[in-house]
Amino acid sequence: MSSHYDVLILGAGMAGLSCARRLQDAGKKVLVLEKARGLGGRMACRRTEKGAWDHGAQYFTASDRDFAAQVAAWQQSGSVADWQGKIQAWDGQRFSTPSATQRWVGVPGMNAPLRALADGIEILFDVKIAGLEAIDGGWQVLAGEQSWQASQVVLSTPAEQVGPLLPAGHALATLAASCQMEPCWALLIHSARPIALPFDGLFINQGPLSWLARNSSKLGRGSEENWVAHASPEWSRQHLELTPDKACAMLSRAFGDLFHDMPVDGLPVFKLLQMSAHRWRFASGALPVADLPYALSNDGLALAGDWLAGGKVEGAYRSGSALAAALLA
Numbered sequence: 001m002s003s004h005y006d007v008l009i010l011g012a013g014m015a016g017l018s019c020a021r022r023l024q025d026a027g028k029k030v031l032v033l034e035k036a037r038g039l040g041g042r043m044a045c046r047r048t049e050k051g052a053w054d055h056g057a058q059y060f061t062a063s064d065r066d067f068a069a070q071v072a073a074w075q076q077s078g079s080v081a082d083w084q085g086k087i088q089a090w091d092g093q094r095f096s097t098p099s100a101t102q103r104w105v106g107v108p109g110m111n112a113p114l115r116a117l118a119d120g121i122e123i124l125f126d127v128k129i130a131g132l133e134a135i136d137g138g139w140q141v142l143a144g145e146q147s148w149q150a151s152q153v154v155l156s157t158p159a160e161q162v163g164p165l166l167p168a169g170h171a172l173a174t175l176a177a178s179c180q181m182e183p184c185w186a187l188l189i190h191s192a193r194p195i196a197l198p199f200d201g202l203f204i205n206q207g208p209l210s211w212l213a214r215n216s217s218k219l220g221r222g223s224e225e226n227w228v229a230h231a232s233p234e235w236s237r238q239h240l241e242l243t244p245d246k247a248c249a250m251l252s253r254a255f256g257d258l259f260h261d262m263p264v265d266g267l268p269v270f271k272l273l274q275m276s277a278h279r280w281r282f283a284s285g286a287l288p289v290a291d292l293p294y295a296l297s298n299d300g301l302a303l304a305g306d307w308l309a310g311g312k313v314e315g316a317y318r319s320g321s322a323l324a325a326a327l328l329a
């Protein structure tokens with residue numbers, strides 16, 4: 001079976017969906033193909049009977065004017081809110097307060113603004129694209145027995161997932177190969193009792209962990225006492241191939257050790273905690289900022305993604321949106 005579109009977009013993360021939204025609003029026939037079961041990419045949420053966790057992106061900032069206008073619209077419609085949590089930094093000896101910045105979160109989960117962007121857009125989930133073939137007047141995108149055709153294809157996957165999809169030696173594959181991405185192991189923690197730590201988000205500047213956040217301090221998460229810890233890029237790289245169970249065991253110990261020298265009461269009771277680990281193989285990384293936050297070749301292929309625009313959620317939005325404008329121009 002084969003279907004024809006104006007633009008096929010691979011990936012339903014912030015870059016792919018901001019691109020799709022703008023193209024479809026301008027009248028293009030667009031299809032988004034996503035390998036996961038839901039949208040969000042690195043802004044996805046994990047839900048279980050113990051509540052929910054934002055296990056990827058924790059919050060985002062909005063310094064770009066267009067993105068700030070979009071965030072204001074999402075705030076108006078209730079899919080985004082200001083994170084009022086108390087944010088601290090810990091260097092192993094003392095707390096400090098990071099410089100003030102407005103931190104935005106999706107409501108009720110980080111992927112909420114993506115749901116807003118995706119409204120009315122045709123998306124197929126559980127479709128892992130295996131490759132692309134040049135055809136007369138465009139491209140054929142292949143996944144198992146299925147294929148789709150378009151004159152334009154946008155790849156919005158993390159840089160390291162671009163190369164295997166493109167014809168060998170393609171200039172866009174060479175560009176993507178020049179961007180190295182770092183992994184991140186995430187620890188998802190559920191406590192049967194409230195944990196009375198004096199912060200809601202903590203930057204950690206020593207040891208295996210680099211970040212800890214109280215998920216329930218973000219609007220709309222419910223009352224479950226759920227926390228997320230992220231391992232540092234160094235630790236995650238060194239322990240990349242652990243099984244989730246082994247990573248969970250090691251990070252649980254690191255979580256316990258974190259509090260040894262911390263001047264806090266209300267430490268978590270470990271037997272009342274349940275934990276699991278998730279690996280983000282391609283969590284972060286970006287090329288040096290260039291004039292254009294996307295890459296476009298004249299054969300109908302284009303790249304968008306955070307890694308082309310400084311990394312982060314805001315960069316992903318800027319990349320996808322600017323690419324759509326270029327394709328429409």
Ligand SMILES: Cc1cc2nc3c(=O)[nH]c(=O)nc-3n(C[C@H](O)[C@H](O)[C@H](O)COP(=O)(O)OP(=O)(O)OC[C@H]3O[C@@H](n4cnc5c(N)ncnc54)[C@H](O)[C@@H]3O)c2cc1C
Nearest residue numbers: 011013014015035041042056057058129305306312313316
């Ligand atoms: C642990 C972690 C913490 C982070 N913290 C923050 C933070 O606090 N603030 C911030 O601003 N940013 C943060 N980020 C980064 C932020 O999440 C990303 O910058 C942003 O979400 C990237 O969006 P994207 O659309 O470029 O890529 P992605 O979100 O990665 O989307 C790419 C999509 O492509 C899909 N895909 C890949 N290969 C295929 C294929 N072959 N076929 C079909 N689909 C495919 C993927 O499943 C994915 O859905 C964090 C990321 C991680 C992992």
